[in-house]
Amino acid sequence: MLKIRAHYDVIIVGSGPSAISSALKCAEHGMKVLCVDNFPPSSNKLSRGKFSHAPSEEIATLLHSAKLYSELKINSRFHGIVAENISLNLSQFVERKNSIFTQIEKEIYKSFNTAEIDFFNASAKLIASNAVMLSYSTAEPSKLVNAGNIILATESIPISIQCAPVDYQSIYDSSTAFNLTEIPQRIAILGAGVIGLEIACIWNHLGAEVILLDAQESFLSLVDHQISREAYKVFCAQGLELRLGTRVVSTKIINKKVHIEYQDSDGVHVIRVDKLIVASGRKPYSEHLASPEANLLIDQNQFIFVNDNCRTNLPNVYAIGDLTMLGPMLPQKGIAEGIYVADQIAGIQSSVVNYETIPNVIYTDPEIAWVGQTEQSLKAKGGAIAIGTAHLGYSAINKSSNYTQGLVKVISCPKSDTIKGIHIFGNNASDLVAEGVLAMEFSSTTEDLAKTSHSHPSPSEAFRYACQYINWK
Numbered sequence: 001m002l003k004i005r006a007h008y009d010v011i012i013v014g015s016g017p018s019a020i021s022s023a024l025k026c027a028e029h030g031m032k033v034l035c036v037d038n039f040p041p042s043s044n045k046l047s048r049g050k051f052s053h054a055p056s057e058e059i060a061t062l063l064h065s066a067k068l069y070s071e072l073k074i075n076s077r078f079h080g081i082v083a084e085n086i087s088l089n090l091s092q093f094v095e096r097k098n099s100i101f102t103q104i105e106k107e108i109y110k111s112f113n114t115a116e117i118d119f120f121n122a123s124a125k126l127i128a129s130n131a132v133m134l135s136y137s138t139a140e141p142s143k144l145v146n147a148g149n150i151i152l153a154t155e156s157i158p159i160s161i162q163c164a165p166v167d168y169q170s171i172y173d174s175s176t177a178f179n180l181t182e183i184p185q186r187i188a189i190l191g192a193g194v195i196g197l198e199i200a201c202i203w204n205h206l207g208a209e210v211i212l213l214d215a216q217e218s219f220l221s222l223v224d225h226q227i228s229r230e231a232y233k234v235f236c237a238q239g240l241e242l243r244l245g246t247r248v249v250s251t252k253i254i255n256k257k258v259h260i261e262y263q264d265s266d267g268v269h270v271i272r273v274d275k276l277i278v279a280s281g282r283k284p285y286s287e288h289l290a291s292p293e294a295n296l297l298i299d300q301n302q303f304i305f306v307n308d309n310c311r312t313n314l315p316n317v318y319a320i321g322d323l324t325m326l327g328p329m330l331p332q333k334g335i336a337e338g339i340y341v342a343d344q345i346a347g348i349q350s351s352v353v354n355y356e357t358i359p360n361v362i363y364t365d366p367e368i369a370w371v372g373q374t375e376q377s378l379k380a381k382g383g384a385i386a387i388g389t390a391h392l393g394y395s396a397i398n399k400s401s402n403y404t405q406g407l408v409k410v411i412s413c414p415k416s417d418t419i420k421g422i423h424i425f426g427n428n429a430s431d432l433v434a435e436g437v438l439a440m441e442f443s444s445t446t447e448d449l450a451k452t453s454h455s456h457p458s459p460s461e462a463f464r465y466a467c468q469y470i471n472w473k
């Protein structure tokens with residue numbers, strides 16, 4: 001068994017993507033690192049192993065299997081492929097995802113071992129700016145460990161709401177949304193935000209009737225409106241039932257069915273479904289992370305106060321990832337912060353995290369991805385903008401895979417020609433957005449992109465077309 005030292009250069013609390021990136025970077029800088037994690041209560045029904053994963057990692061894995069199933073069932077015949085008696089084993093479907101994460105864990109363990117990072121499964125509580133108390137689920141006594149620096153990286157957990165208490169039999173949260181034994185006929189999802197939609201797309205591909213209920217009147221209001229309008233049309237055509245402006249007020253389980261009472265502008269309605277999944281948002285997982293004597297500043301929504309350098313109010317204590325209000329609640333921003341903080345601790349001058357160029361992705365089918373600002377936010381600021389769009393359906397590759405919907409939209413400043421935002425709705429948008437991130441990170445102009453060679457045929461050509469459109473005007 002690993003023997004914990006009494007002192008480390010750095011203690012990292014958490015083992016999600018931000019923590020892992022930070023631990024490896026600290027070790028690369030020659031520091032002795034302890035990484036410690038217990039798992040959020042909501043995930044205790046998942047066989048997740050020892051490291052925690054961002055929800056998007058699990059969703060992206062399941063979506064891949066769900067797309068394959070629906071391709072074989074519905075689309076294979078268009079390719080002249082005869083696939084008969086296609087059926088789905090739900091437990092194997094989930095087990096495959098679990099085994100992928102077991103494999104990933106082994107790889108992380110291996111790199112931790114190579115980097116001589118100590119990893120321990122325990123509950124860590126910050127008790128001072130240089131000390132954490134570790135307590136174990138076993139009878140082992142708690143242990144005080146000191147460190148020169150402490151990085152808090154416990155990420156976020158689903159928000160539970162009183163009107164729909166999770167019981168893991170009829171009502172599930174977003175972390176356990178696929179822990180069912182069979183495909184429900186009719187499923188409702190509370191929340192048509194990022195995670196609600198991702199879960200909806202998977203269940204829809206698996207053949208369930210999916211109803212999304214969201215209190216907001218507008219669909220994906222944070223996304224560029226042209227993209228969210230297009231996505232709304234496509235998702236509805238796929239069979240998702242999107243009931244917007246509907247606030248869920250209560251739920252009851254009667255004869256194993258969930259009776260959901262919701263309110264909209266016409267009054268109160270009740271629907272009956274087999275299962276309900278609550279995807280009403282996420283909150284920082286900061287409860288019990290610090291003892292009151294530590295005096296760590298945390299706001300009423302559980303976010304830890306940090307300055308632009310991820311430093312908390314306590315000397316040498318940092319918070320990264322979903323725990324803070326800096327940037328979006330996305331694993332890629334936590335990963336960037338983890339590396340930046342490790343550099344700061346090592347005394348290495350590195351540029352601060354550029355939150356403007358963090359890509360956002362929604363793992364639906366097709367995917368939604370963007371970087372930079374939306375048309376509506378730029379217009380609200382009052383500056384002039386130029387817009388170029390190109391449809392992804394023109395690409396022979398997208399046509400051959402039946403992905404004929406979707407677009408790439410580039411927004412630029414007409415004076416400097418620099419790119420202000422790139423928005424994509426389409427197959428593999430999560431990959432395509434990387435070109436936009438790079439272009440913005442290096443302050444490229446639309447002319448640069450229009451003159452850059454892109455593989456033909458490939459969906460990435462849409463970037464060139466969208467930028468050419470701006471340049472021709």
Ligand code: NAI
Nearest residue numbers: 054055056191193194195196214215247248280281282329
């Ligand atoms: P969200 O805020 O995107 O959507 C929640 C929706 O629930 C809202 O639209 C809200 O109107 C609705 N809602 C809440 N209570 C309701 C009620 N009683 N009746 C009807 N509707 C109700 O939250 P989501 O999808 O859970 O995502 C949370 C955040 O997590 C997002 O910022 C997302 O980008 C991020 N995210 C983070 C990941 C990570 O690994 N860090 C992975 C995936 C998403």
